[in-house]
Each structure stands twice: as C-alpha cells, then as structure tokens.
Amino acid sequence: MDFDAMFAAQLEALKEEGNYRIFAELERECGEFPRARSHDDGAPDKVTVWCSNDYLGMGQNAVVRQAMKDAVDACGTGAGGTRNISGTARHHVALEGELAELHGKEAALLFTSGYVSNWAALSTLGSRLPDAVILSDALNHASMIEGMRHARCQKVIWKHNDPEDLDRKLAALPANAPKIVAFESVYSMDGDICPMEEIIEVAEKHGAMTYLDEVHAVGLYGPRGGGISEKRGLAHRIDLIEGTLGKAFGCVGGYISGSAALCDFIRSFASGFIFTTALPPAVAAAAQASIAHLKVSDTERRQQRRQVARLRAELDKRGIPHLDNASHIIPVMIKDPVKCRQLADILMRDYGIYVQPINYPTVPKGTERLRFTPGPLHTDADINHLVEALSVLWKQCAIAHAVA
Secondary structure: OOHHHHHHHHHHHHHHHOOOOOOOOEEEOOOOOOEEEEOOOOOOOEEEEOOOOOOOOHHHOHHHHHHHHHHHHHHOOOOOOOHHHHOOOHHHHHHHHHHHHHHOOOEEEEEOOHHHHHHHHHHHHHHHOOOOEEEEEOOOOHHHHHHHHHHOOEEEEEOOOOHHHHHHHHHOOOOOOOEEEEEEOEOOOOOOEOOHHHHHHHHHHOOOEEEEEOOOOOOOOOOOOOOHHHHOOOHHHOOEEEEEOOOOOOOOOEEEEEOHHHHHHHHHHOHHHHOOOOOOHHHHHHHHHHHHHHHHOOHHHHHHHHHHHHHHHHHHHHOOOEOOOOOOOEEEEOOOHHHHHHHHHHHHHHHOEEOOEEOOOOOOOOOOEEEEOOOOOOOHHHHHHHHHHHHHHHHHOOOOOOOO
16 A cells, blocks of 8 residues: 555645745744744745744843753753653753742642643543533644543533633533633634633533633743633633643743642643653753743733734734734734735745744635734834735735725
8 A cells, every 4th residue: 555645645635735844944033032044945044933832032031041051051952761760850840939929829730832831732622521621712732632632531512711601501501510711821723712701601600610711921921820710810710721831931942830739630640741751950950040030020921911902003004904803813814825825925935034824724614814913022123014915915815905
C-alpha cells in the first residue's frame, strides 16, 4: 500500500481549498521584538511580527532573561525527567506558589503547555468522577475538546457565551451527577469575552464545578495580571483556573490552579502530568520572574491597551472591517481562504509585515481572517505602516470595506 500517495492526496486537497498551512521561518532577535529576521525567500531580511501571542513582549524582558540565565548556570538545562522520577525542582515549587497566589488559590500544578494542562485536567476530571458530565461552551479551544473526548464521559455543548442555554442544559441533567462547566474568558479567534458572572451564577445554582481557561487573559487583565476573573473580582468563585506561561508571560508551559485537593487529584491521576518530562528549571525561574514582574508593573498593560485602541481607530478611519470586541485581539475579516493567504503573502513580501492567515479548521469556513495582536513594543509608526498597507491591498484585492 502506498501510504505516501494517500498522504499526498489529502495534502493536495487541503491546498486546493486554500487551507494548507505554510510556516514562516523567523528568527527572534533579542531586544528587537516585534522585529524578527526572516529566512523566507522573497521576504525582507527584517519583518515586523503582528500576530505573536507574546502579548506584552515579556520574552524579551531583561529581568525574565536574566532569571533564566541564572537558573541555567545554577541548575543546567533540562529537568532530567518526570517530577516523580527525577524529583521536583525548587523552581517548580516556587512557580506553583507564585501562580496559586496570583489567582488566590490554595495550590497550582505545572504542565508542559497550556494544551496539555487542558487535555490532562479535563480528561482526568471527566474520567475519574463517577457519572460526570462536562458542559462545554460551543467555541472552546481544541485542547479542551480533546480533553473532553478522552474523558469518555457524557458531554453537553451549550451555545457560545449563552448563560440561559447553559441553565437549560444543566436543569435537564440528573441532580446528583457531578457537573463541570468548561469555558474560556477571552476567546482567541473572535476576541470576545465571556459573561463570566452570569455563567458562574448558573453553575452555582446547579451545584456545578466551574472550569475557566484564562490562557489569553493571564498577564493582560486585572491589576496584577490574574486575568478577567481577577479584573471582575470573580476568581474566588471559580473552582479551577487554567492558564499558560507561553503567551503574556513570554515563556512556555501551562498550569491549573484551585484547591489543594483538586490539584493533588490531578497530580495523582493525570497521565499528562505523571508521564511527561517536567519543565526545565530555567523555564520555571523565568516564568516566575515574569509573573512577579507583572504583578506589580502595569506599564506593559497600559501601553498595550493604548496601541490596541490606536490600531482599532486607524482601521475604522479607513473602513477596514474588524470584529468589535473588548479584548486585545483584532480580527480583520477576509472571509475567503485564498485571499487571506494572498494578503498575508503580499504583506510579508512587499511590506515586511508578518501576520499568519487564520483559516479552517481553526475558524469555520467563510470566516477566514487576519488576526492582529498589537503589543506595547509596536510603535505608532508600525501601526501607520500596517494600516497604510492594508488600505492599499483592500483596494487591489477588491475586499469590501466596512459600512461607515
């Protein structure tokens, strides 16, 4: 059997649909972010990155970098294995304490990524709690969906950001079944923010556990970067808060936070934790330094909010359509996979602007977009250059402008 031919046929179909993904080969240069060196043929040597999830540029922060260097010098590079086999590094313990304090919880537990933390936690809760039912927002991330799939328990989908539908779905379930309501604070593709208090109230009414993914909010919202739950004063009413170290904190890794019993339960039963090599101590040290910095510094958040507002205003002036939301994510709607890819290629080649097209299956067909994430290190000149380029291309590609 010719397996390569089977692979090639499906890849070709993906290309014909306009949904084949091409990775830009970029080299981040310390101290230059959001500039990066491009190694792609036909692209300028230096490009400006407009779609990074290093939302605050903390991957370049001098304090964070020094913490990682010091930990490498003290401990070396790797963790040596799982925490069970090789021992728990003091840096892991310190970081978990930092995270628990950030969210006002008794404990926290580290994972190798945000994807793994969602997959491991939800699959463990759903499979280990007898007769459990997980109620999932319709637009939850793939990592949450994967966790629920592996849980092999009953799953109920409720309409996106619709507490009334959640209430109906919860009311239809047996009163004695353990119920877990899983949702996100900031949804990364549309940038919308959930009606958190209403969701919590519905969950509390039915005695359900609340599971909140804050990966696109931690570091960015709240007076200390605790996310939307901190900003709205609701963290104490959330049973489990999941987050990432790989976005606004500028490192890599994921975590959950909650009661001591909850975190110990996941630690003891989650295969995604038990059998995975731990984060390198140097990564944990850098992440702790980043979290500690953003607990006391609002400079990065304020400058980011300024640049987000400025880009939105400039897009509005030119009539370039973008989804209206209250977050830092600015999706510019193209609604065609081929045009979306073409626009991204031209922006890279002719203007030195890097933005990755967002196509199916990340978003539904017909909702293709360019997703911009302005940060505190983008200058006003960067914004002007981006908007001018988009204005020119909008006319060239005959894409509809927003109605004034």
